[in-house]
Amino acid sequence: MKPVNLLGICCNWSPYACYNAAGMARLKMPPNFRLVRVMCIGRINQALILRAFEYGADGVILLECKDEDCRYGPGPEVGHVNVQRVRKLLRLLGIGQQRLIERHFASHEKEELVRALWKFDELITALGPNPAKPRQEQEVS
Amino acid sequence: MSEYEQKIDKIIRDQSLYQCLECGKCSASCPRQLAGKEYSPRLLAHKIIAEREDEAFIENSIWECLTCGQCGERCPSGVDFSHLILEMRTLLAGTKGLKGYRSHDGALHSWMRLMTSPNLQQERLGWIDTRVRVAAYGKLAFFTGCAPYFDVFFSGIRVDTLSIVRDSVRLLNFMGIVPALLANERCCGHDLLWTGDRENFETLCRLNYHEFKAAGVEEVVVSCPECFYMLSEYMPQVVPEFDIKVTLLIELLEREMKKGGMAFRPLKRKVTFQDPCRLGRICGRYDTPRSLLSLIPEMGFREMENSGRSAVCCGNSGFINCDAYSKRIQVQRLHEAKATAADLLVTACPKCMIHLTCTMRDPIKHGSLAMEIRDLASVLADQIEWAAK
Numbered sequence: 001m002k003p004v005n006l007l008g009i010c011c012n013w014s015p016y017a018c019y020n021a022a023g024m025a026r027l028k029m030p031p032n033f034r035l036v037r038v039m040c041i042g043r044i045n046q047a048l049i050l051r052a053f054e055y056g057a058d059g060v061i062l063l064e065c066k067d068e069d070c071r072y073g074p075g076p077e078v079g080h081v082n083v084q085r086v087r088k089l090l091r092l093l094g095i096g097q098q099r100l101i102e103r104h105f106a107s108h109e110k111e112e113l114v115r116a117l118w119k120f121d122e123l124i125t126a127l128g129p130n131p132a133k134p135r136q137e138q139e140v141s
Numbered sequence: 142m143s144e145y146e147q148k149i150d151k152i153i154r155d156q157s158l159y160q161c162l163e164c165g166k167c168s169a170s171c172p173r174q175l176a177g178k179e180y181s182p183r184l185l186a187h188k189i190i191a192e193r194e195d196e197a198f199i200e201n202s203i204w205e206c207l208t209c210g211q212c213g214e215r216c217p218s219g220v221d222f223s224h225l226i227l228e229m230r231t232l233l234a235g236t237k238g239l240k241g242y243r244s245h246d247g248a249l250h251s252w253m254r255l256m257t258s259p260n261l262q263q264e265r266l267g268w269i270d271t272r273v274r275v276a277a278y279g280k281l282a283f284f285t286g287c288a289p290y291f292d293v294f295f296s297g298i299r300v301d302t303l304s305i306v307r308d309s310v311r312l313l314n315f316m317g318i319v320p321a322l323l324a325n326e327r328c329c330g331h332d333l334l335w336t337g338d339r340e341n342f343e344t345l346c347r348l349n350y351h352e353f354k355a356a357g358v359e360e361v362v363v364s365c366p367e368c369f370y371m372l373s374e375y376m377p378q379v380v381p382e383f384d385i386k387v388t389l390l391i392e393l394l395e396r397e398m399k400k401g402g403m404a405f406r407p408l409k410r411k412v413t414f415q416d417p418c419r420l421g422r423i424c425g426r427y428d429t430p431r432s433l434l435s436l437i438p439e440m441g442f443r444e445m446e447n448s449g450r451s452a453v454c455c456g457n458s459g460f461i462n463c464d465a466y467s468k469r470i471q472v473q474r475l476h477e478a479k480a481t482a483a484d485l486l487v488t489a490c491p492k493c494m495i496h497l498t499c500t501m502r503d504p505i506k507h508g509s510l511a512m513e514i515r516d517l518a519s520v521l522a523d524q525i526e527w528a529a530k
Contacts, residue, residue, distance in 0.1 A: 046294065047247055132258040
């Protein structure tokens, strides 16, 4: 069976530090997991999460800082609102709201991050591929 | 002459652009130009005809238009400018890719494209409650459109577009009709078509047709003017065997009202009406909403300064090009509505409702633009009753 496509959208600060440290410590991560690093989860909007599903992601995980750790202020709160709304949209679309999750980490929690990724992989593999597989749009930037 | 040039020539001939007198009425009436944007339909027409080598200008202008149809309405030569823009966008999307700034980073177009997947099992009917009676299949269906999605996406501005759908179904129920609501109906594709994505639009049309056929539908009642326009004008072009009757809810209601038996309860409000561009200028229904509103006793109806054929756009169509100029158009429109001293703004399109509500909630305006906004179907559904005799 073809492995599912997993996408992580990762804040540059605490979660990326964890991800980096996990890589340095050679902790094994799901091979079908791809990461997009952004400066802050507050920069991500509903469109970008939906776009991931449109382009063929089977599951999306938002890796955030803890609410009180945000370097900019309201980043994780913005993330919670977006995740809440996009989950509702995914449910309406019949893609399933479980395919979008968010997890938060402090900068030393590399084991937690890797565990969360494996758990995410397990969850999405159990759900199988995303039922919506449209053609990609021919957008040019 | 290249194939691309020939296609442009065909578009020019089809939309009678060669009849252009360069009088400039289009530019003088363009809401975008009036809001201060450097955008000129007249210059664009000139460049498409005579200076086609200025590709950068043509491309930029093509994606800037709101397609509200004001210019086409004023044009003495009958140039259909909105459809010229539509055809040019489709052509340019095919050769140079989709461009233009899609509002909300294209999230709405994204879910519309997600709906082109054939195996989707949507859960769009969760809003149904005891206030409405509906069926799963039947000869007459009601097309709900994107309302369940809008309400989630725009929950930040607290807009209730599902109320339009619910009240439309209540109106149908009142007339003794129990419509079928299809669980897997797709978006009508209006926004994809008008932003140049013809291919996905056609996929949506075919999927919708199959859904209708599978549920045994012979007639579709629509309340959203955009959906009505797409289903009645474009679906037959895409699906040659299209044999489903498409009815606009307010026209159905008007016909039923003429038979007698139904009346409206009095409403002591001062009301004004925002003509949606797709209902008015594109589908030509100016009188139906007004004649229905005039049947409500004790209601004061006042027209805005620009109404009917010259009604101003709600600032955005097809969720493309929302910017500061759109905002200015919306603010001016709400000032016009306020100037009528009306306390209820009635519109007939969920998009007008979303865009005008967004402007009313503008924090910088401190609520000075706020007024109650409701859909025509909601106003009518609340007032309808059986006539005494």
